[in-house]
Structure formats: structure tokens, C-alpha cells
């Protein structure tokens with residue numbers, strides 16, 4: 570698994586990680602065993618960057634359980650999603666309990682009460698219980714505010730949506746992140762699954778064979794990671810075999826022609 574330097578933090582992160590929204594929001598023995606198998610596949614492939622949030626129901630807890638006994642093998646990125654300091658404090662206490670008293674990357678989810686939450690996270694960073702602080706928003710309508718937070722100099726990374734059908738970050742957010750040397754995590758690489766509903770045929774993907782592309786999922790991930798301003802993409806899946814498939818993306822990276830082809834196939 571290729572590693573990239575995560576902006577000014579200097580931390581090395583794998584280019585493929587794993588989202589947990591919906592896929593790890595599960596209860597019960599069988600479902601949790603399946604969650605464990607997906608996490609096993611991610612760890613086996615070196616895709617050990619895990620993204621969660623208290624917004625994702627059971628996902629934070631289930632992720633913590635699957636990492637029990639091997640927490641040191643994972644890079645955990647979770648979020649605080651609370652409108653008050655008190656509520657944020659409770660969420661953070663839960664996460665520290667799930668993840669062995671340390672969260673490698675703490676994010677302010679959807680910029681909710683970001684001034685208050687940022688103060689708490691800065692304190693935890695000073696105590697060594699949080700590694701990197703990041704802000705995230707899924708909606709372009711919030712990108713002006715996200716830019717303002719980025720310019721405060723108080724966050725070291727962002728998480729944003731980016732795929733061939735959601736390219737708004739190309740206008741201001743990615744150039745600003747590069748100027749400020751911030752880590753960039755890409756959510757929704759498959760457009761929440763929308764891009765996978767009508768995948769191109771094997772024949773359509775043939776020109777991408779020299780780039781070690783065997784599946785449409787790999788083409789989409791390579792499209793994202795061929796932009797060097799993006800450091801890690803976090804596809805989510807409920808199937809261990811797909812985690813393995815997603816994690817094999819590596820150099821050589823696409824040039825303009827291949828990126829244009831993938832964008833064309835995505836918008837059919």
C-alpha cells in the first residue's frame with residue numbers, strides 16, 4: 570500500500586482507507602462478525618485508515634470492538650458532531666474509550682459549533698490524546714465557511730466529497746488545501762454508491778488496463794488519487810472482498826486522458 574505524507578502534519582497515511590457510515594452501523598453477532606471481516610480485509614491490505622463518527626449510529630462502537638487487541642495497527646479518524654460543548658465532551662469521552670484513549674485524527678463534523686469543539690480538540694491535542702485536527706463538510710453550500718476554518722491555521726486536514734460527478738472542491742477547496750499544505754481525505758468516492766449502479770463494461774475499461782485497472786471501483790479510486798492534492802480515499806463497503814478489491818489501487822497514476830475517460834464513463 571502506497572503511503573502519502575498527510576500535509577503539514579508530516580504523518581504517513583495509506584492512500585486507501587475505509588469509511589464506516591452505514592456499513593458498520595450494525596448490531597448482533599452475525600453482523601458484527603461481518604464488520605470484523607471487512608476490518609480484517611482492510612488491515613491485511615494495509616488500508617488501515619478508518620473513518621467514523623457519532624453520527625453513524627453503532628459504527629464508532631463496532632469499529633472499536635473490531636480493533637480490540639490490535640488498536641496499534643489502525644489509524645483512527647473519528648468526529649465530534651455536537652451543537653454544545655457538553656455534548657461534544659460526552660462524544661469525545663466515548664470515542665477515547667472505544668479507541669484506547671487516543672484518536673489519531675479528530676474531525677469537526679459538518680462544522681457544527683466548530684469554534685467550541687475546536688477549543689476542546691486543541692486541548693486534547695496538547696495532552697497527546699488527539700493527533701491531528703480536521704474539519705469536514707459534505708455540502709458545497711458550506712465550502713465558504715470551510716475555507717474560513719482552513720485559513721484560521723488551527724486545523725491540519727480536511728475531509729470533502731470528490732468523485733467525477735462531485736467536483737466542486739476543484740474550484741477553491743483543493744487549491745487552498747494545497748497552498749496551506751493540509752491533509753485531504755476524500756469521502757464518497759463512489760457517490761454513496763450511485764456511481765456503482767450502472768458500471769461501465771469490461772470493454773469500456775480496456776484502455777485503463779495498462780494502469781492495472783480491473784474494475785470500475787478501482788478506476789474511480791485511481792481517478793481521485795491521481796490528483797496529488799488528495800492523500801487518502803475512504804470507500805465504504807459491507808463486503809470484505811470489495812474492501813480487498815478497493816485496496817489494490819496503486820501507481821501508475823492516470824494522466825489527463827485517462828481522467829477524462831473515467832469522467833466520461835461516469836456521466837453516461
Ligand SMILES: NC(=O)c1ccc[n+]([C@@H]2O[C@H](COP(=O)([O-])OP(=O)(O)OC[C@H]3O[C@@H](n4cnc5c(N)ncnc54)[C@H](OP(=O)(O)O)[C@@H]3O)[C@@H](O)[C@H]2O)c1
Pocket residue numbers: 587588589590591592620621705707755756757758759760761762763765786803804805806807808811812814815
Ligand atoms: N456520505 C456522506 O455524506 C459522508 C459524509 C461524511 C463522511 N463520509 C465518510 O465517507 C465514507 C464513504 O462515503 P459513503 O459511505 O457515503 O459512500 P461511497 O464510499 O462513495 O460508496 C459506498 C457504496 O459503494 C459500494 N461499493 C463499495 N465498494 C464497491 C466495489 N468495489 N464494487 C461495487 N460497489 C462498491 C457499497 O456497496 P456494498 O456495501 O454493497 O459494497 C456502498 O453502497 C463514509 O462511510 C463515511 O465514513 C461520508
